[in-house]
Amino acid sequence: MSTRALDGTAGAQQETVRVVIVDDHAIFRSGLKADLDPRVTVVGEAGTVDQAIEVIARTRPDVVLLDVHLPGGLGGGGREVIAGCAALLGTTKFLALSVSDAAEDVVAVIRAGARGYVTKTISGAEITDAVFRVAGGDAVFSPRLAGFVLDAFGTAPADVADDELDKLSARELEVMRLIARGYSYKEVAKELFISIKTVETHVSAVLRKLQLSSRHELTKWAAERRLL
Amino acid sequence: MTTVPVRPPLVRSSDRLIAGVCAGLAAHLGWPVRMVRIGMVVAALAGGAGLVFYAWLWIMVPTADEAARRDARRPASPIAPAVSAPTEPSAAVGPSFSGGTYPHSYSPYAYPAGVDMNGGDTSAARPAASGMYDAGTSFQLPAAPAAPGSAVPGAAAPQAGAWFRVQRVRYGKEILLGSGLLLVAGILIARQLGAEVPLGTLIPAAAILGGAAIAWMQLDETRRAGVVNKTKADQAGGWARLAAGLALVVAGVLVMVSGSGSWEQTGLALLASVAVLGGVALVLLPWGLKFWRDLETERAGRVRETERAEIAAHLHDSVLQTLALIQRRAGNEHDVVRLARAQERELRGWLFKDPAKDAGQLSDRIKSAAAEVEDGLGNAVDVVSVGDTAMTDRHEALVQASREAMLNASRHGGGPVSVYVEVSDGGVDVFVKDRGSGFDLQSVPEDRLGVRESIIGRMKRHGGTAEINSSADGTEVRLKLPAAVAENGEGKS
Numbered sequence: 001m002s003t004r005a006l007d008g009t010a011g012a013q014q015e016t017v018r019v020v021i022v023d024d025h026a027i028f029r030s031g032l033k034a035d036l037d038p039r040v041t042v043v044g045e046a047g048t049v050d051q052a053i054e055v056i057a058r059t060r061p062d063v064v065l066l067d068v069h070l071p072g073g074l075g076g077g078g079r080e081v082i083a084g085c086a087a088l089l090g091t092t093k094f095l096a097l098s099v100s101d102a103a104e105d106v107v108a109v110i111r112a113g114a115r116g117y118v119t120k121t122i123s124g125a126e127i128t129d130a131v132f133r134v135a136g137g138d139a140v141f142s143p144r145l146a147g148f149v150l151d152a153f154g155t156a157p158a159d160v161a162d163d164e165l166d167k168l169s170a171r172e173l174e175v176m177r178l179i180a181r182g183y184s185y186k187e188v189a190k191e192l193f194i195s196i197k198t199v200e201t202h203v204s205a206v207l208r209k210l211q212l213s214s215r216h217e218l219t220k221w222a223a224e225r226r227l228l
Numbered sequence: 229m230t231t232v233p234v235r236p237p238l239v240r241s242s243d244r245l246i247a248g249v250c251a252g253l254a255a256h257l258g259w260p261v262r263m264v265r266i267g268m269v270v271a272a273l274a275g276g277a278g279l280v281f282y283a284w285l286w287i288m289v290p291t292a293d294e295a296a297r298r299d300a301r302r303p304a305s306p307i308a309p310a311v312s313a314p315t316e317p318s319a320a321v322g323p324s325f326s327g328g329t330y331p332h333s334y335s336p337y338a339y340p341a342g343v344d345m346n347g348g349d350t351s352a353a354r355p356a357a358s359g360m361y362d363a364g365t366s367f368q369l370p371a372a373p374a375a376p377g378s379a380v381p382g383a384a385a386p387q388a389g390a391w392f393r394v395q396r397v398r399y400g401k402e403i404l405l406g407s408g409l410l411l412v413a414g415i416l417i418a419r420q421l422g423a424e425v426p427l428g429t430l431i432p433a434a435a436i437l438g439g440a441a442i443a444w445m446q447l448d449e450t451r452r453a454g455v456v457n458k459t460k461a462d463q464a465g466g467w468a469r470l471a472a473g474l475a476l477v478v479a480g481v482l483v484m485v486s487g488s489g490s491w492e493q494t495g496l497a498l499l500a501s502v503a504v505l506g507g508v509a510l511v512l513l514p515w516g517l518k519f520w521r522d523l524e525t526e527r528a529g530r531v532r533e534t535e536r537a538e539i540a541a542h543l544h545d546s547v548l549q550t551l552a553l554i555q556r557r558a559g560n561e562h563d564v565v566r567l568a569r570a571q572e573r574e575l576r577g578w579l580f581k582d583p584a585k586d587a588g589q590l591s592d593r594i595k596s597a598a599a600e601v602e603d604g605l606g607n608a609v610d611v612v613s614v615g616d617t618a619m620t621d622r623h624e625a626l627v628q629a630s631r632e633a634m635l636n637a638s639r640h641g642g643g644p645v646s647v648y649v650e651v652s653d654g655g656v657d658v659f660v661k662d663r664g665s666g667f668d669l670q671s672v673p674e675d676r677l678g679v680r681e682s683i684i685g686r687m688k689r690h691g692g693t694a695e696i697n698s699s700a701d702g703t704e705v706r707l708k709l710p711a712a713v714a715e716n717g718e719g720k721s
Contacts, residue, residue: 102580143646147612155614155652180612181659182646187701 017135020044020059022052022081023067023097028120032065035124040131049073053084061092062135065127066114068098068105079112089113093134097127103148111211116140138200139207146180149206153213168206175202239292240285245404246441249285252292286444432484439476442469546574566606573599589616590623590656594649597631601638601645608644609634615651623656625690626709630658632682633705637662641702655692655710663702683707 016039021029024047033042044059046052049072056064064085068078076083082094096114098105099121106117115134118127119142130140141149153168168176171192178188185203189196235258241251243261250268254261271278415430482497550571557563591613598609617623630647637645641662648659679696683705687694692709 143610143612143648147614147648150614150650155650177648177650180614180650181648181704182610182661 015039016041017063017131018043018059018061019063019065019131020046020052020056020061021065022046022055022070022078023065024048024069024071032124032127035127036131037124037128040128047071049077049080049084052081056081056085056088056092060088063131064092064094065097065131066094066109068096068100068109078109078114082109082112082114086113093137095130095134095140103151106145106148107152107210110145110207113211115207117145118142119144137204139203141176141179141203141206143180143182146176149210150176150180153209168209172202172206172209175199176206179203238289240289242292246282247286247444248291249282249289252289253285432480432482435476435480435483439473439478439480442473442476542578546578547571562606566603569608570599570603573602588619590619590627590651591616591649593619593623593627594630594647594658597627598634598645598647601631601634605635605638607638607642609638609647610644611647611649613649613651617651617656622690622692622709625686626656626658626692626707629683629686629694629707630660632679632686633658633660633707636679636683637664637703637705640664653711655708657709658707659704660707661702661704665700 018041019036021032021042022045023029023032026047029045029047036042043061044055046055047070049070051072052064052066052070053073064081066078066081070077070081073080073084078094078096078098082089085092085094094114096106096109096117097120098109098117099119110117115137116130116139118130118140122130122142133140149168150173155173174192175188178191183191185196185199189199192199236255238256239252240248241255242248243251245265250265251261253259254264257264268278268282271281478501482494482501550567554564554567557567591611594613595611598611601607602609619627630649634645634647637660641664643663646659646661648657648661650657683696684694687707687709690709692707695706695708697704697706
C-alpha cells in the first residue's frame with residue numbers, strides 16, 4: 001500500500017514539525033522514528049489511550065501519528081484518543097496510521113476528526129510528506145481511502161454543486177477518482193488543468209463531507225462493509 | 229498388495245443385519261462376512277458368549293460414518309489450501325507437507341468419508357465403506373477389498389459373496405422376523421409334544437431383549453443423524469421406536485417380576501412401578517437438569533476450543549511457515565518482500581473475509597489476478613475497487629485484459645502498480661497505472677502481441693475500449709466495458 005498522492009510541494013517550506021507517535025508496538029514506534037525525516041521532531045510517544053491523551057495534552061504537538069487500534073481507555077482505540085483531545089483539534093492535527101485497511105476502521109477514525117489515513121506499509125519519505133501535508137492543514141487521501149469515499153457516497157454527482165453534504169460534486173468525484181487511480185495531487189492538477197491548491201481544496205472539502213455528513217447510510221455502509 | 233501391512237480400522241459397517249458388527253469385524257479381520265456371522269451365532273448358542281461379545285462391540289465400536297467424521301476433522305485438510313500463493317511459497321512449503329511425508333494417508337480417509345455422506349445406505353457405497361484402504365479397486369470388485377491377503381480362494385467366491393450380500397440385505401429384516409416366528413412355532417410345537425418349556429420366563433425375556441435392541445438401534449440412528457441430516461418425520465419415527473422399545477422392556481420386566489401373568493397383579497405392579505419411577509424422576513430431576521446444563525456449557529467450550537484449534541492450525545500452516553521461510557531467505561530482499569506480501573494478502577483474506585459477500589465477483593477476480601502478477605514479478609499491485617458485479621463472459625475478457633495490463637505495468641514500470649476498478653450502471657472501468665519511463669505505442673513492433681492483441685484487441689472484440697496513455701511519468705491503461713452492450717452481447721450469444 002502506498003500513498004503516492006502525497007509527493008509534491010506541500011509543507012516543503014516549513015522548517016520543523018513536532019510529532020507524537022501513538023502506537024502500542026514499541027518496535028514499530030522506534031522503526032518509524034528512524035524512518036522519519038530529520039525535519040520531523042518526535043516530542044513524545046505513547047502506547048495506550050490514556051497515555052496518549054496525557055502526552056498529547058502535555059506536549060501539544062503539531063501532528064499526532066495515531067494507530068487506529070490501541071489498548072486501554074474504554075476500548076475505542078484511536079477514535080477515543082481524538083475524542084479525548086477534542087479541545088486541541090484546532091492546533092493539533094491527527095494522521096491515522098494502521099495495518100488494517102478495513103472500511104469501518106478508516107471511516108470511524110476520519111469521522112472522529114483525523115485529517116488523513118495511511119497504512120503502515122508506506123515508506124518513511126511518504127509518511128514524512130503526509131505529516132507535512134497534514135500539518136499544513138491539508139487532508140491526506142490514499143488511493144484506498146478515495147475508493148472508500150467513492151463507494152460510500154456513490155459515483156453519481158450531486159445535482160446542485162452547493163453545500164450538499166451527502167453527495168460529492170462532479171469535480172470532487174473527478175479528483176477522488178484520480179486519487180483512487182494512483183495519481184498524486186500534482187498529477188491530478190495537471191490532468192484536470194487546475195492548480196494544486198485547488199486540488200487540495202477539493203480534497204479538504206471531501207474530508208469535511210466525510211466527517212460531517214449525517215447521512216446514515218455512511219455509518220451503515222462502513223459497518224456492513226467489513227472487507228476493504 | 230500381497231501383504232496387508234495395516235488393517236482397516238475396526239468400524240461398524242453400514243452393511244448391517246442388526247448393527248453392522250459382523251460386517252465391520254469381517255472387514256477388519258479380512259474374513260468373509262458369512263463366516264463371521266455364522267461364528268457369532270454359534271458363539272451365541274454356546275452359553276450366550278456371542279451375544280455378550282456382540283453387545284460389547286455394538287457399544288464400543290463406532291459406525292463407519294462416525295469414524296469418517298472424526299477423520300475428516302483431522303487438521304489434514306487445512307494444510308493444503310492454507311498457503312494459497314501459487315508460486316514461491318506454496319512451491320517451497322507445499323512439498324514438505326502435502327507431497328512428501330503423508331500423501332497417501334490423507335486421500336484414503338477422504339474417500340470413504342465422501343462416499344458415506346452421499347450414499348451411506350445404497351448398496352453401491354458399501355464396498356467402499358468396508359474396504360477403506362482400497363479406494364481404487366473396491367469400486368470394481370465389491371467383495372474383494374476386504375480380503376486381499378487372506379484365504380479367499382478365487383474370483384468366483386467374491387462374486388457369489390456379493391450376490392448373497394445384496395440378497396440378504398434386501399430381505400434382512402424379513403429373514404430375522406421369519407426366524408423369530410420359526411422359533412416361536414418350534415417352541416409351541418415342543419409344548420404340544422409335551423416338552424417343558426418355561427414360557428413364563430422365555431416370553432418376558434424375549435420382550436426385554438427385543439425392546440432393548442430396538443432402543444439401541446435408535447441410538448445408532450441418532451448418531452447417524454448428524455451426518456445424514458434427518459428430517460423431522462424421521463425424528464418422530466425415532467421417538468415412536470424408542471417408546472415401543474421402552475414399552476416392551478417395561479412390560480417384559482413387569483411380567484417377569486409379577487411372575488403369575490394375572491392381569492390384576494400386573495396392573496398393580498404397573499401402578500407401583502410407575503409411582504416409583506415418578507418419585508425417582510422427581511428426586512433426580514434437578515440433578516439431571518444441572519448435569520444437562522453442564523453438558524451444554526462443556527459442549528460450547530469444546531466448540532470454542534475447536535475454533536481456537538482451527539485458528540492455530542491456520543496460523544501454523546500459513547504465517548509460521550512463511551516466517552520460517554523468510555528467516556531462511558533473509559539475504560534475498562526480493563524474496564522476503566514477496567513472501568511477506570503474499571502472506572499478508574492471505575491472512576487479510578482469511579481474517580476479513582465477509583461471509584455474506586458472494587465469492588467470485590468481478591473485484592475478487594481482479595484482485596486474484598493482481599495477486600498472481602504480484603507473486604510472479606514481485607512488484608506490489610494495489611487494487612482499489614468501487615462497486616461490484618457478477619461475472620459474465622465479457623467480464624472474464626476484461627479480467628484477462630486487466631491481467632495483461634498489470635503484467636506489462638509490473639514488468640516495464642518496475643515499481644508499484646495501481647489498479648482501480650469502478651463498477652457503475654454505465655459499465656465497468658479499469659485503470660492500471662505504473663510509474664515507469666513510459667513507451668510509445670506506435671513504436672511497439674507489430675509482432676508483439678501483448679498490448680495490441682491481448683489488451684486492445686480483446687476489449688474491442690467484447691464491445692469495450694482500451695486506451696493507453698504513456699508519458700515520461702508513467703503509463704496508464706484505461707479499459708472500459710459499457711453495460712449497454714453487455715445486454716446486446718448476451719442476447720446474441
